Amino acid sequence: MTIVQNPHTPQADAPATESGATRLIARSKRVIASNPSVLPTGAAIVIFVGMVIYGEIAYGRILQYNTVSNLFINNAHLIILAVAMTFVILTGGIDLSVGAVIALSSVAGVMLANAGWNPLVVIVLMILIGTTMGLVSGILIQFFNVQPFIATLAMMFLGRGLAALLSTQPERLGDESPILWLGEQFKLIDGPKVNDVVITPGVIIAVIVVLIAFFVLHRTRTGRTVYAIGGSESSSALMGLAVPRTKVLVYVISGTLAGVAAVVYTSRLGIAQNITGIGWELDAIAATVIGGTLLTGGYGFVLGSVVGALVLGLMNVLITRDGGIPPEMTTIITGGILLIFVILQRAVTSKWRT
Amino acid sequence: MSTAARTTWLRELIRKPYFWGVVAILALLLLNVLKDPNYLALTVNPTNGNLVGNVVDILRASAPILMIAVGMSLVIATGGIDLSVGSVMAVSGAVAMVFMKDAGQSGSLGVALGAIGLALLVSAILGVVNGVLVAYVGLQPFISTLIMMLAGRGIAKVITEGQNTSASNESFRWIANGFMFGLPVVFLIAIVIVIIVGLVVRRSALGLMIEAIGINPKASRMAGIKPSGLLMTVYILSAVLAGVAGIMSVGTVMTVDVSRTGYQMELDAILAVVIGGASLAGGKFSIGGAVVGALLIATLDKTIVFLGISSSATPAFKAIVIVVLCLLQSDRVRGWFVQRRRPPIVRPEPLPAEPKKQEVPA
Numbered sequence: 001m002t003i004v005q006n007p008h009t010p011q012a013d014a015p016a017t018e019s020g021a022t023r024l025i026a027r028s029k030r031v032i033a034s035n036p037s038v039l040p041t042g043a044a045i046v047i048f049v050g051m052v053i054y055g056e057i058a059y060g061r062i063l064q065y066n067t068v069s070n071l072f073i074n075n076a077h078l079i080i081l082a083v084a085m086t087f088v089i090l091t092g093g094i095d096l097s098v099g100a101v102i103a104l105s106s107v108a109g110v111m112l113a114n115a116g117w118n119p120l121v122v123i124v125l126m127i128l129i130g131t132t133m134g135l136v137s138g139i140l141i142q143f144f145n146v147q148p149f150i151a152t153l154a155m156m157f158l159g160r161g162l163a164a165l166l167s168t169q170p171e172r173l174g175d176e177s178p179i180l181w182l183g184e185q186f187k188l189i190d191g192p193k194v195n196d197v198v199i200t201p202g203v204i205i206a207v208i209v210v211l212i213a214f215f216v217l218h219r220t221r222t223g224r225t226v227y228a229i230g231g232s233e234s235s236s237a238l239m240g241l242a243v244p245r246t247k248v249l250v251y252v253i254s255g256t257l258a259g260v261a262a263v264v265y266t267s268r269l270g271i272a273q274n275i276t277g278i279g280w281e282l283d284a285i286a287a288t289v290i291g292g293t294l295l296t297g298g299y300g301f302v303l304g305s306v307v308g309a310l311v312l313g314l315m316n317v318l319i320t321r322d323g324g325i326p327p328e329m330t331t332i333i334t335g336g337i338l339l340i341f342v343i344l345q346r347a348v349t350s351k352w353r354t
Numbered sequence: 355m356s357t358a359a360r361t362t363w364l365r366e367l368i369r370k371p372y373f374w375g376v377v378a379i380l381a382l383l384l385l386n387v388l389k390d391p392n393y394l395a396l397t398v399n400p401t402n403g404n405l406v407g408n409v410v411d412i413l414r415a416s417a418p419i420l421m422i423a424v425g426m427s428l429v430i431a432t433g434g435i436d437l438s439v440g441s442v443m444a445v446s447g448a449v450a451m452v453f454m455k456d457a458g459q460s461g462s463l464g465v466a467l468g469a470i471g472l473a474l475l476v477s478a479i480l481g482v483v484n485g486v487l488v489a490y491v492g493l494q495p496f497i498s499t500l501i502m503m504l505a506g507r508g509i510a511k512v513i514t515e516g517q518n519t520s521a522s523n524e525s526f527r528w529i530a531n532g533f534m535f536g537l538p539v540v541f542l543i544a545i546v547i548v549i550i551v552g553l554v555v556r557r558s559a560l561g562l563m564i565e566a567i568g569i570n571p572k573a574s575r576m577a578g579i580k581p582s583g584l585l586m587t588v589y590i591l592s593a594v595l596a597g598v599a600g601i602m603s604v605g606t607v608m609t610v611d612v613s614r615t616g617y618q619m620e621l622d623a624i625l626a627v628v629i630g631g632a633s634l635a636g637g638k639f640s641i642g643g644a645v646v647g648a649l650l651i652a653t654l655d656k657t658i659v660f661l662g663i664s665s666s667a668t669p670a671f672k673a674i675v676i677v678v679l680c681l682l683q684s685d686r687v688r689g690w691f692v693q694r695r696r697p698p699i700v701r702p703e704p705l706p707a708e709p710k711k712q713e714v715p716a
Contacts, residue, residue: 094497140677140680144680144686146680149435151677151680157621157670160618161672164667165664165666326515329512331504332508335502335508338501346491
């Protein structure tokens with residue numbers, strides 16, 4: 001577990017590696033030897049640090065207050081989605097509907113807010129839309145034995161269809177809407193020029209989500225059941241764990257957090273459209289898989305998924321900085337990275353089994 | 355005696371997996387006839403002798419769906435899924451359009467054939483990637499094809515540099531808009547391809563082997579079936595058919611819109627296969643069923659436009675149909691309809707051969 005906690009302070013680590021490098025390596029070796037499942041997460045951290053160093057050398061201005069702050073602000077929704085996806089993938093399932101849930105929830109939310117509804121009610125409704133979609137997929141999967149990807153694929157098309165039914169135009173949130181406050185930037189440290197540490201309530205929400213998810217997965221009965229289902233569903237059922245309830249719960253969590261991500265994203269942009277979030281399921285799955293969660297379930301860490309989300313976010317920053325890579329390549333690169341990690345997982349797990 | 359024979363014949367017909375699909379098509383057509391009594395009327399265009407009418411439109415619109423539905427039915431029969439068909443359509447359309455644009459605006463047959471050949475080749479390569487990932491690397495089919503589904507749109511955007519690309523070529527256009535024997539060429543091509551695929555898989559052992567993989571991969575391997583080659587064939591075929599569908603759908607307007615061409619077509623393909631009576635769990639397929647499913651979807655699309663309902667609602671509606679059909683396939687719902695007393699539903703046991711995983715570390 002120790003190694004997983006590094007991602008929070010990568011920028012603090014980088015200078016300190018000179019002195020504590022050998023100690024860190026020795027310690028990492030010990031952790032990996034005793035617990036091989038942290039290896040992929042460790043790899044993700046190494047990649048993240050490597051990308052930071054490469055970016056700093058090649059383009060500069062990566063390790064500074066405003067770049068790091070923006071990394072978190074622009075990826076708060078992705079972090080939330082990655083956390084949600086971690087729950088689902090840990091049970092061996094998948095949720096392809098997150099992007100569509102965000103589209104439906106944000107379009108509905110913006111339209112309601114513009115119709116003069118109380119912003120708090122709107123936010124709660126946006127989250128509840130996600131909860132409902134997740135509940136439906138969960139029930140389909142658990143009680144009717146529909147394969148997870150078919151059920152959530154159907155919910156994905158349902159969400160996109162309903163969103164398109166509401167509106168196919170970009171819906172703009174009114175300029176004085178209180179929901180925008182969640183995306184407002186607050187200066188914490190006033191650096192020189194624009195080099196400030198800024199934070200938005202959206203980032204705070206993401207951090208809270210990560211902390212709660214960490215607590216639930218590692219310190220509660222429900223969380224351990226999630227891992228157990230991914231290990232072997234029938235064994236956990238024989239052990240008397242609440243398998244059906246937990247499996248439905250996992251999709252409800254995923255849907256709810258997609259609703260939260262919709263709130264965070266909409267508050268930052270102030271615009272919602274029925275095509276918002278196309279391909280975000282790939283980003284969320286990629287973040288989770290890069291962060292070391294096995295697609296077959298049973299192994300993985302929430303904090304790893306956060307690192308995975310940051311890797312993807314940093315990749316976008318580097319692509320923008322580079323300027324030579326057309327932005328259309330982003331999905332191809334994300335897909336390629338996901339593919340490499342999935343294949344690596346296969347290689348590592350097949351080694352364990354023999 | 356004759357009544358008994360007739361009832362058994364009727365019962366046989368109802369038992370056919372795609373019977374309800376045919377009923378649904380007839381019901382939709384009836385709905386349209388109720389709105390406009392002349393809906394089914396076919397007229398012959400006096401100048402060129404082509405048939406004109408709503409039914410002809412439906413047949414033309416069903417051609418791309420037929421292609422991807424047939425490919426998808428074989429993939430699903432192996433227990434897999436191909437989520438990338440829509441993106442492969444976009445890539446194939448993009449390749450064809452860019453090729454013809456770069457070749458100058460000539461209307462020559464050679465350029466059209468070159469564009470088609472190149473588009474199908476690129477589609478086949480994407481199919482090879484899917485196939486290798488599933489058959490040799492052993493990834494779950496939905497993950498490898500999901501990556502291809504999302505990366506495929508990126509590839510199409512890179513090919514067209516993000517622009518909607520148009521080209522003009524009369525021979526290419528003829529595929530989608532031309533007529534032969536009074537019927538749309540595109541439908542005739544689709545039917546010919548479907549018949550060829552159907553004959554190849556059903557007149558040889560290929561179809562049986564594909565189903566065997568879907569029923570039990572381990573047992574089929576014990577019986578001497580090599581799954582890797584068959585899986586490769588199936589994914590490549592699916593991608594090539596999706597490429598054909600892409601050519602058909604860009605040919606209608608001679609423009610490729612990388613974010614709209616083939617968008618959500620994987621839903622149509624899955625829906626057509628499920629309507630045709632195949633189980634999403636794999637193990638059986640019916641080309642006839644997939645054809646009925648594709649025709650039903652085309653009829654549904656046209657009906658929705660004809661009745662004046664917003665076409666943006668269709669995906670939501672189709673998603674609900676898929677959910678309902680999946681529910682009807684599930685043991686639990688079937689149990690509700692069966693009157694006989696049965697032992698409680700046993701959840702399918704996970705494969706016993708799977709070795710126990712290591713303990714979950716904290």
